[in-house]
Structure formats: structure tokens, C-alpha cells
Amino acid sequence: MHIPDGFIPLEQCVIYYIIVIIIGYFAVRWAKNNLDERQIPLLSVLGAGVFAIMALNIPIPWGTSGHMIGSPIVSILLGSPYAGVLVMTVVLIIQSLAFGDGGVTVLGANIFNMGIIGSFVGFYLFKGLKPFIHATPAVFIGSFLAIFIAAIACAVELAIAGIFPLEDGLIFMGIYHAVIGLVGEGVISTVVYIAINNVRPDLISKGCLDSNEN
């Protein structure tokens, strides 16, 4: 879902950069108030893991492939969408500057879609579903819908940029990422959640499990 350079006019790129800087400010503020020293290794290893797994494109039908974005599960495990934003911002900057994966001018838009939308949708769906269903399906549904909605946002942005017609863009981006969300994001996030919950449930942040966070 990495938008390349040249897809979004520069004046629109600026808007996404501004949104990212504002959310980035709140993410840093979240870290200063909430990021426990003991969570730093988990945060770093999740970042490294997200980078590695994003290189693993899963084949889907129609001669297409896709990879997970990872921000929903990072946010769920660390107990805040801002954790997902911080990790994804690092990953996306390295992918863009070091490997040319995603453009530099559109970096703001890519962080907005995969970092901000992925984190907030995944985290709040998980948190909202948690009182009603078991945590495991809540992780699956949250992560699946997070990548799907990020793709929908991407299609809308590219329609505003005049690159894709809105309706066709929504249909193709939506269908491809719904499949990637089911077989990639949803399944892998659920496996990661179950694995960590089995070996070290104490590391999963309680931030999203009780009502009085912060």
C-alpha cells in the first residue's frame, strides 16, 4: 500500500505531512507520559518484526500480492494507537529513504494511512469489541478492518489526487486489501497475540483492557 512519488501533487502531500506532525506530537507526549522503560525492548523488536514481515508479500488471487501493515497489533500490544504510530513512522521512513519502498514526497500520506489510520482503527475496534467478545477474535476483526479501512482511505486520497477514479479505486483497493486483511493482517496479528499472551501475558499492555487508562 506504499504510495510512490508522483502519485499525489505536492500541495496535497504537505497536508498529510502536517497531519502526521500533529499526531506525531501527541505520540511523543503519549510516550513521555506512558512508555515504561520495560516496554522499550518490546517496542523495538515489534518495529523490527513489522519491517521484516512487510517484506513478506503474500500471494492473493488476481495475480496480486500484499503484506500486512502491523500497526494494529503493535497498538493493541502496547496499549495505545500512538505506540503504533511511533513504530510505523520509523519503519516507513527507513523503507522510503533506504529502500525506495514508498515515495519521499508521499511519506506523510503513507504514515497517515498505514501508521495513523491502521493504529487508530485497529486499536479502537479491539477496545470496543473486547467487552463483548473474547480478545482473540477482537484482535482478528480489529486488524482485518484496520488494513481494509487504511486501503479505503488510500483510494480516496488517490481519487482526490486525480490518479484513480473514485469508484473503481475503492472497488479494487477494497477487494485486494480485504483479502490481504483476512489472510495476512488478521491471521498473523492473531497468532502474535496468542503467542505473547501464552508466554508473557504480563507484557500485553493493560491500557486497552481496563476502562481508566492514563
Next chain:
Amino acid sequence: MKTNDKKLLLYSIVIVVIIAILAPFLASTNPDGLESTAKKLNPEALESEHAFQSLIPDYEIPGLSKGNPLSGVIAILIGVIVVFVIAYGIGYIFKKK
């Protein structure tokens, strides 16, 4: 750091390194969802140039032949290490005082 924290960190690093090594062999080379959509709806857009020359374009290490999976392994391992170090640094700088 407690011993069981160290153990978990070590195990997770091993898993991440295994993923990094396997990814170039297992990853599908088909275009991703966005690229596929662009191919159908606006193929000319894909010809746009990079605005910035990245250090290791397309995960191909300079000097290694194109399509050599070793290139991808090295590139992804470099990325994994860089992301780990920067994320650790950011966590350390902005952690709760």
C-alpha cells in the same frame, strides 16, 4: 532487564531474523494491491520517477546480481537492525521519566 525479559527478547529477535532470511525466498513477486490497482486504472502513473535516490533501491544490494535472493536477505537484515536501533533510541529518549 530481568532474565525472562532477556530470554523473550532473544527469542523474538531469532524469530524476526528467521522471517528476514525467509522473506526473499517466500515473498510473492506479484504486484501489491496498490500497484495492481494502478496497472488496471492508470498504468502511466507507475512510470513516475523517485523523488529521492534511496540507498538500496528495491532491496537490491549494489554489486549483487539482480534477483539474487541473498541481496534481499542482506537488505532486509540491514533494515531490521536499523529499525530496531532507531526504535530503541526513540523509546529511550521519549520514555516516561
